[in-house]
Amino acid sequence: MLARFSEVYQSLSPGLRELRLTLYLLNRNALQRASLIVIAFLVVVAILAPWIAPYPSHAFSATNPQDKLLPPSSRYLMGTDELGRDLFSRIIFGTRISLQTALVAVGLALLIGVPLGAVAGGLGGWVDELIMRITDVFLSFPPLLLAIAIAAFLGPSLGNAMLAIAISWWPWYTRIIRGQAVSVRERQFVRAALAIGAPMSRIIFRHILPNTMAPVIVQASMDLGGVILTIAALSFLGLGAQPPTPEWGLLISTSRTYFLNAWWYSTFPGIAIFVTVLAFNLIGDGIREVLDPRTRKF
Amino acid sequence: MLRFILRRLILGGVVMFGVALVTFFIARVIPSDPAAKWAGPRATPEQIAKARAELGLDQPLIIQFGTYLLDLAQGNLGYSLRTRRPVALELAESLPATIELVLISTFAAVFIGLPLGVLSAKYKDRLVDHLSRLFSIGAVSLPTFWIGLILQLLFARTLQWFPMGGQLSTEIKLTMEIPRITGFLTLDSLISGNFVILLDALWHLVLPGITIGVYPVGLVARMTRSALLEILSEDYITAARSYGLQERVILWSYALKNSLGPTSTVVALSIGYTLVNTFLTETIFTWPGIGSYVATAVIGLDYPAIMGVTIFSAFSYVVLNLISDLIVALDPRVRMS
Numbered sequence: 001m002l003a004r005f006s007e008v009y010q011s012l013s014p015g016l017r018e019l020r021l022t023l024y025l026l027n028r029n030a031l032q033r034a035s036l037i038v039i040a041f042l043v044v045v046a047i048l049a050p051w052i053a054p055y056p057s058h059a060f061s062a063t064n065p066q067d068k069l070l071p072p073s074s075r076y077l078m079g080t081d082e083l084g085r086d087l088f089s090r091i092i093f094g095t096r097i098s099l100q101t102a103l104v105a106v107g108l109a110l111l112i113g114v115p116l117g118a119v120a121g122g123l124g125g126w127v128d129e130l131i132m133r134i135t136d137v138f139l140s141f142p143p144l145l146l147a148i149a150i151a152a153f154l155g156p157s158l159g160n161a162m163l164a165i166a167i168s169w170w171p172w173y174t175r176i177i178r179g180q181a182v183s184v185r186e187r188q189f190v191r192a193a194l195a196i197g198a199p200m201s202r203i204i205f206r207h208i209l210p211n212t213m214a215p216v217i218v219q220a221s222m223d224l225g226g227v228i229l230t231i232a233a234l235s236f237l238g239l240g241a242q243p244p245t246p247e248w249g250l251l252i253s254t255s256r257t258y259f260l261n262a263w264w265y266s267t268f269p270g271i272a273i274f275v276t277v278l279a280f281n282l283i284g285d286g287i288r289e290v291l292d293p294r295t296r297k298f
Numbered sequence: 299m300l301r302f303i304l305r306r307l308i309l310g311g312v313v314m315f316g317v318a319l320v321t322f323f324i325a326r327v328i329p330s331d332p333a334a335k336w337a338g339p340r341a342t343p344e345q346i347a348k349a350r351a352e353l354g355l356d357q358p359l360i361i362q363f364g365t366y367l368l369d370l371a372q373g374n375l376g377y378s379l380r381t382r383r384p385v386a387l388e389l390a391e392s393l394p395a396t397i398e399l400v401l402i403s404t405f406a407a408v409f410i411g412l413p414l415g416v417l418s419a420k421y422k423d424r425l426v427d428h429l430s431r432l433f434s435i436g437a438v439s440l441p442t443f444w445i446g447l448i449l450q451l452l453f454a455r456t457l458q459w460f461p462m463g464g465q466l467s468t469e470i471k472l473t474m475e476i477p478r479i480t481g482f483l484t485l486d487s488l489i490s491g492n493f494v495i496l497l498d499a500l501w502h503l504v505l506p507g508i509t510i511g512v513y514p515v516g517l518v519a520r521m522t523r524s525a526l527l528e529i530l531s532e533d534y535i536t537a538a539r540s541y542g543l544q545e546r547v548i549l550w551s552y553a554l555k556n557s558l559g560p561t562s563t564v565v566a567l568s569i570g571y572t573l574v575n576t577f578l579t580e581t582i583f584t585w586p587g588i589g590s591y592v593a594t595a596v597i598g599l600d601y602p603a604i605m606g607v608t609i610f611s612a613f614s615y616v617v618l619n620l621i622s623d624l625i626v627a628l629d630p631r632v633r634m635s
Contacts, residue, residue, distance in 0.1 A: 137316030142570035142615045146320075148577065149608040152596055153324050153335065229441060233578055236443050237596050252444055256582070259447055260455050267451075270444035278439040285435060 032286035038279040046096040053089035060093075061244045069262045079264035081254070087264065090246035091272050097247050098276065101162050102227040106220050108166030113173030114209070114216060120174065121181025121212075122204035132178065135171035144168075144230060151239040158231075158247065161240035165230055169223070173216050180212035187211075218287055225280030232273050248273045302627055310620040317612045322366050325605050326353070335601045338379040375606035380598050385606035389588060394481035395465060396576050396587030402507040403572040407514035407565060414515070415522025419530060420549055430519060437516025442575045446509040446582040453505060460505050463583035470498050506583040510575055514568035521564040525557040559626040566622035570615045 050056045054077070058064065064084030072079045078087040120131040138146065146168035147161070154160035184190060185208060193203050232249030234240035241247030243254070248269045255265035326332045333350035334341065341349070354362050369375075375385040411434075418430040454462045461467065465483055466476070476483075477490040484503070487495040529535065530553055538548050554561075573588075580589030588607060595603035 133312075133316070137313060137320055140313045140317060140616050140619065141320075141612050142574050143567075144571075144574045144577075145608060145611050145615075148574070148592075148596070149321070149324050149604060150328070152599070152604045153329050153601070225439065229439070232441050233443070236441075236578060237593060239596060249441070252441070252447065256447065259451060263451055266444065266447045270441060270448065273441050273444065274436075274439055277441075278436060281435050281439050285431075 029286060031282055035279040035282040035286070038275065039283065042095055042099065042276060042279070045092055046099045049093050049096045053086075053092045055086040055089045056093075058085035058089045059246050069258060069265070071262070072264050078268045079262065081251075081265060082258055087251075087268055090251065091248070091269055093246045094248045094251065094269065094272065095276075097158075097241065097245065098228050098231065098273075101158060101231050101247075102224050105162040105165040105169070105227050105231070106223055108162065109169035110173055110216070110220055112166060113170035114177050114213075115205075116170070117174035117177025117216075118181050118204050118209045118212065121178040122185060122208045123200065124182070124185075128178070131174065135174050138168065138171040141168065144233060147230060147234060148237065148239060151234055156239045156242060158235075158241040158245065161231060161234045164234070164239075165227060169227070172219065172223075176216045176219055177209075177212050180215060181208050184208050184211045218291065222280070222284030222287060225277040225284065228273065228280070229277050299627070303624060306620060306623050306627070310616060313616050314613060317616060318367060318370060318609070319363070321605065321609050321612065322363055324608075325601070326355075326362060326366075327359070335599075336376075338601075339599050370609065375609065376602035378595070378603045379600045380594070380603070385603050388591065388603070389606055389610055391481075392587045392591045394587075395483070395585055396573075396580070396589060398482060398484060398503065399506055399510050399576055399579070399585065399587065400569060400572050402503065403511040403514050403575075404565065404569055406507075406511035407518040407568045410511075411515040411518030411568075412522050412561065414519040416526060416549065416554065418519065418523040419526035419553075420545075422527065427523075431523070434516040434519040434523075437512045438520070440512060441578075442509060442513060443578040443582060445512055446506070446579050449505045449509060450582065461502055463502075463506075463585065465499060465502050465586060466495065467498050467502075470495060506579055506585055509582075510572055510579050513575060514572055517568050517571065518561075518564055522557065522561055525560040526553055529553045529556050556629075559629055562622040562625040563619075566615075566618045569618055573611050573614065 045052060049059075053059060055062075062085065064080070067076070067080050067084035068082055070076055070080045070084075076086050076088065078091065081087055081090070116131050120128040147164040150164035150167055151161050154164060181204075190203060190207050193207050198207075231240055231247070232252070235247045235249030236253045238253065241250045243250065251269040252266055252273075255262070255269070259266040325335075329335045331346075333346050333353060333355055336353055337345045337349035350356065354365055357365075373386050375389070377383065378385050378388060381388065414430050414434065418427045418434075421427045450462055453460045470476075474492070474495060476495065477486040477492060479486045479489055483499045484496060487493070487499060526549075530549075535548060535553060538552055539545075543552075576585075576587055576589030577592050578589070579585070580587050581593040584590065588610075592604060592607040594600070595607070
């Protein structure tokens with residue numbers, strides 16, 4: 001078994017090999033395997049939401065007033081909300097919204113942070129100094145605060161919430177990429193490219209950048225849990241998703257008016273957030289442990 | 299040492315300038331019509347024109363920024379749209395209630411989170427470690443506002459052990475004179491020797507305190523564990539062990555002292571988190587602090603109030619980090635580099 005594994009392992013390209021090894025090592029820890037399964041399950045739920053949800057029309061604006069605020073039953077697994085909508089269906093659609101918005105927000109942050117980090121690390125000098133001091137300023141805001149302020153001024157909407165998160169999140173990626181780029185810059189192939197007179201932009205984006213991406217992708221996937229939590233918090237404050245979007249944070253926020261007589265209304269969306277964020281955080285911890293040679297166990 | 303402190307102070311000043319610049323951009327440059335935002339959603343054209351003149355929006359940006367800085371230096375954060383009172387004054391009024399919550403959560407972080415992290419590192423990969431890691435990773439995965447609602451549901455509504463919210467019971471508010479000396483309710487009742495009020499205030503602090511404390515406890519436990527593990531693998535620890543020093547001395551004195559740097563950084567970080575988490579907690583418990591203030595401001599799109607809280611929180615966070623930097627600098631190795 002092990003011999004076969006190492007055979008396959010050797011035949012993969014270095015990047016893929018690292019990925020395979022990481023997945024293999026993650027898979028050996030029961031807790032992390034469970035988290036991988038949970039995340040895979042959530043992705044499937046998100047994609048198949050309209051087919052899984054018992055009442056797909058309840059996800060958005062349909063109302064059903066005669067069944068309002070019913071406790072969980074065989075008909076409504078997680079009960080209903082103040083408009084008689086099936087909470088279970090809304091939470092299933094919420095999975096889709098949370099995963100999508102988290103991916104977009106992190107993607108946007110990468111789009112801002114990665115090129116800036118590559119330019120800072122690749123060029124060095126005053127450009128580097130300037131970009132890094134800007135990241136310092138952004139990182140000197142307490143977490144979440146900047147996102148709240150930006151979202152408030154852009155106007156409350158899910159799109160603006162994603163933008164606000166990206167604007168407050170990119171400096172982390174700039175730092176990681178810059179650190180990588182500074183060391184890659186000294187490698188032989190970059191010097192060779194410099195020697196044959198390749199333009200700086202080509203060197204940075206064709207030679208340095210691709211060789212700095214691995215750690216930032218890892219970091220970004222670990223950040224997804226935190227971003228999901230942030231989106232929920234913004235929606236809870238009224239700065240993210242707007243009704244009737246079935247976003248988890250917004251569901252909890254709306255439930256505040258009714259939850260003392262309808263425990264299910266606040267409880268289930270919160271469990272959905274907790275399980276999702278926990279799964280991403282456990283995987284993140286696992287990845288960190290596996291990638292750190294001091295804690296890696298074969 | 300003095301040179302180091304001076305350098306850090308100057309650096310802190312530069313960061314504050316940067317923070318002011320970023321908030322200026324958010325408030326004045328990002329919105330398409332800052333005056334309309336500043337005057338509020340229901341403002342008349344005259345009011346908007348007045349706001350435009352007040353903000354100096356007809357001036358070049360650089361002059362606007364200059365006036366903005368001058369205002370900040372004088373503690374002028376503008377006027378709330380809702381109450382028409384100075385934002386700085388309203389912040390000062392709601393600050394003590396929030397500081398009480400922040401202090402509780404920081405206490406919990408230091409006196410529960412830190413020992414948990416140390417135990418976890420000491421018994422790495424044993425049952426204690428697994429349990430403590432599971433707890434701490436769970437703690438940072440829970441939405442703060444949800445913890446608050448669930449605690450209310452369980453302990454206030456169902457069991458009725460603790461009150462739903464507020465700082466004091468209504469009977470006490472109506473029948474007793476509330477001491478006002480420092481503005482901190484618990485401290486004031488302690489100073490004036492009014493233990494009925496003190497007990498009532500503490501009783502009201504339990505649920506919001508737990509809600510706001512969960513995240514920092516988890517955060518500090520996680521960070522302490524990883525910082526300690528790194529230090530425990532250092533050569534001087536092995537040397538200390540081979541001298542036959544007690545494990546207790548090695549752990550609590552040698553290792554923990556050397557992890558002071560990362561730990562004080564993470565405590566500063568956790569205070570930053572807590573400050574912002576009050577935005578999510580205080581409204582749930584109708585706690586009359588900055589968090590409730592900003593949550594109300596967000597709902598009413600009271601931009602001067604939102605901006606005031608943002609600037610205040612950001613500046614306090616910069617100061618906190620400065621203090622933690624100075625604590626780190628007690629370690630001569632840090633000063634050298």
